[in-house]
Amino acid sequence: MDGYAAPQFADIETYLDSQLKKSLLRFITCGSVDDGKSTLIGRLLYESKMIFDDQLASLKNESKKFGTQGEEIDFALLVDGLAAEREQGITIDVAYRFFSTDRRKFIVADTPGHEQYTRNMATGASTADLAIVMIDARKGVLTQTRRHSFIVSLLGIRHVVLCINKMDLVDYDQATYDRILAEYRDFAADFGFESIQAIPVSALAGDNVVSNSDRTPWYDGPPLMEYLDTVEIASDDAGKAFRMPVQWVNRPNLDFRGFAGQIVSGSVKAGDAVRALPSGKSSKVSRVVAMGGDLDEGVEGQSVTLTLEDEIDVSRGDVLCADKQPAEVSDQFQATMLWMSDSAMLPGRSYVIKMGARECQMQVTEEKYRIDVNTRAHEAGKTLKLNEIGVVNIALDREVAFDPYEDNRRMGGFIVIDRMTNETVGLGLINFALRRASNIHRQAMDVSKELRASMKGQKPVILWFTGLSGAGKSTVANIVEKRLAAMGKHTYTLDGDNVRHGLNNDLGFTDADRVENIRRVGEVSKLMVDAGLIVLVSFISPFRAERRIVRQMVEEGEFWEVFVDASLEAAESRDVKGLYKKARAGEIKNFTGIDSPYEPPQAPEIHLETDRLDPEAAADLVIERLDAAGLLGG
Template sequence: MSHASELIESDILAYLDQHENKDLLRFLTCGSVDDGKSTLIGRLLFDSKLIFEDHLAALHKDSERQGNAGEALDLALLVDGLASEREQGITIDVAYRYFSTDKRKFIIADCPGHEQYTRNMATGASTCDLAVVMIDSRKGVLTQSRRHSFIVSLLGLKHVVVAINKMDLVDYSEEVFNNISADYEVLAQQLGLEDVHYVPISALNGDNVVNRSEHTPWYQGETLMNILEQVEVLEDQNVTNLRFPVQYVNRPNQDFRGYCGTLASGVVQKGDKVAVMPSGNTSRVKGIHNYEGEVECAWPGDAITVTLDDEVDISRGDLLVHANSLPQMGNRFAAHLVWMNERALQPGREYGIKIGTRLTNCYINEVLEEIDVNTLKRYPEAKGGLGLNAIGLCDVELSESVVVEDYLNHPGTGNFILIDKMTNVTVAAGMVERALVSDGGDGVREYTEAERNLNRFVRENFPEWGCKPV
């Protein structure tokens, strides 16, 4: 049964009104090469009947010429649009697609599975609420499955769906499904992934994707579509701590001065007493405006313009917070870096850093710990740089004080990018873990619970690496 709305034909205005008020879920598909990520997205688009007729006609022609699904439609071609992707039958760049059901709107990021495109996967995951980890039922949990799951946990995604694909090639075996689910559950516990769902699917045939399959009577859980429609992501938002990065100062005339941006977290209302960081100046919210006009309050994710009672000096890069809940300031922190450039990180070299809307300079003092994303092997107190696609915990020191907040609790303000000042190329994405203070020169630092869990995971699964307990 299709998820297309009947209101499109009977009452287009009612359909548009319903569509406008639906919430949005951003999710990605990730996993190893040839696990069926692009085919799954193609199946979701096809079964939701939101493919235009000319696109469908082109898909038929492309399937005959370049398809890998025999006589059936090769649905992967809907998202694998690059010529090199179609020639090789792989995903290289992140492809974003949109579809909708009666209950929710969706934006999907189809991420590549190859090791050399790990940076693309991390980029696609950075804006998502949920990850669909694809696993080939014939191969089980592979190194690439572990790598992408680690990045998902690092980026703080709270919801994971493990789609065990190609069940038709293992005769829809319940034993195979249970064994893979048990293997991944061990990994999920070690990485701290709590909300995990397991679904046996065949993306090619549509089993348990939108409709329940007759081939898996032993499976009593929800279909993939039902999980995507029902998962609660609004409660993941931080509505307590107001964080409003100022992106632009709007001054159309002498009677109006507004501060524009997207509300990263918290709720702002008229009359709230706010402070400007880093200056610390205070004022009260006079008005809140969005694209429809003036409103009484705004929520995380809203693009708004805020006006204040007082003429406070505010510019791009400043942060508005509640005056009774000031965040920590500092110019040095430990952060995980996902290195995205072929030229390796050079400790001691100056880089540009964009944290929130503030652009300034920084130095990477040292790589405190490097993590091999292929094997999850850790190198405590690594002193070298980071190569392409490498992940490391680094000591970052800025040229000025900024708001320092951990990424897991404050994803809107705890992330940043590094910029090569010579080429203006983005070389790394970063996630703040904690503020750093002087250790008195003895090099001693406190390990977090997440670090201990990851270290324990590596020691238990790869004892030959000899990682010391922390």
């Protein structure tokens, strides 16, 4: 069985032709720490002659330095590529390795066993067709075996090879093998695996890796390499309805408008009727464009460029589908999520998701339950912590085209990204839409203040700028609003003078009118807070009682008094509008600071001494305080 990768060919052209017909199988190895995953892959590479002499020489060198096998070659060092991994003798991140046989090319993702690196294991599993689950024969089925098998199943892998490893350490005992296999089959009974092939191996000694071992005469199945070479992995994506997420609109000139993307299922030909989702507009494919000449047909897996007969609006993130079998469209889903960040998933918080070529905002509206990966029991929960799996309802800020994950991996899988750190914090699989395409009634959803605000990535608040005329309230408020807008925050400014021109143009300056003026502005601010906005109000509002009225209209923490504190001398010396002059001349009555009192706030949330701070610095201080209080997301 030496001849796996050694070239057997009469002439190179024949050889190349046969190479070009090879299929591709992607698989992962997973299991608990020290089960021997990396050693097995090292062994596969070595046995299939994928290790060159110079690599072997450096491997021998490193085996002496870091190896755990005495004078023997430590194959794990071949795959544990990071310095920290070799030093610690563990796998931290997924490594991709390549080897081939006469029939197939293989891409292997060697995934870490430690629980803290589960997210890296999921990374490897998401693109695999088959999983090798390693079990240490001495230890049997462990928590990590269960966790990894569950994730493998969740991500839609349907073929499992159960490598019961280190058989040399249990004297190649059949009873041990049988017991572990029975336990695993029992545990994985409802994982939806189409096949579980168990093989007793010793990755270290090479038993049943490329050839059947004399030391396990009781095992009548194939050795691992032969099994990988022949296992039928039926991908039916090619036979499914046509789907192509549009990645790129190709418009090199006015005469050409092509839609570029990778076909994730089905096939497409010129003349086929297609529908763009979520818009629902239909057209026909006019060409399947490729460099070197148009294609007759584009098939699942290919990256193509399509042109359409009609000028319909299609942009990046839309999905082109078979017109008669379109994908579903919705903005609310039930999904299964695996959380991959140290910061827990919080319902109501706004995240970014990426699905196909679409990025949009998402929040979890409700956590249905959490799943215990060992028992698979459903537990009540409000959040998901690192490595936890849960079923949740999610709401997006727009409609997207999708298929359930179990029908189409690439139409129903999404990643979750933190808006502040940009880290990938979770993965999700769509189970179904909460609003069925066939059902025109929208599922009732409580759109709350929290929901509206979190979709804007902020917490609503009223910033009530109070102070003497000419203190700089509007100037500072204006700069603060510009800063917030630049940060992508949603704001509105209510300016005293402007409101008096419209909403309050029926009010004068009597005490009663002043109170009514404040009340109306307070009510408008409250509605805006309910809409999730950051409201900047720039009002002299000289009386504490009035300001207290507004404070009481909203919830605690939603009213911030910003005292724009300038001395009367300073304000009067600025006198931008010439009002102090008029008031001094007696032309204006009841002017605050001259012949009407100003009651300074006793405990303002923010105190800006504008005699000392210039407007820019004052605005900086406001932003800093908002951010520190967590009102700007994060």
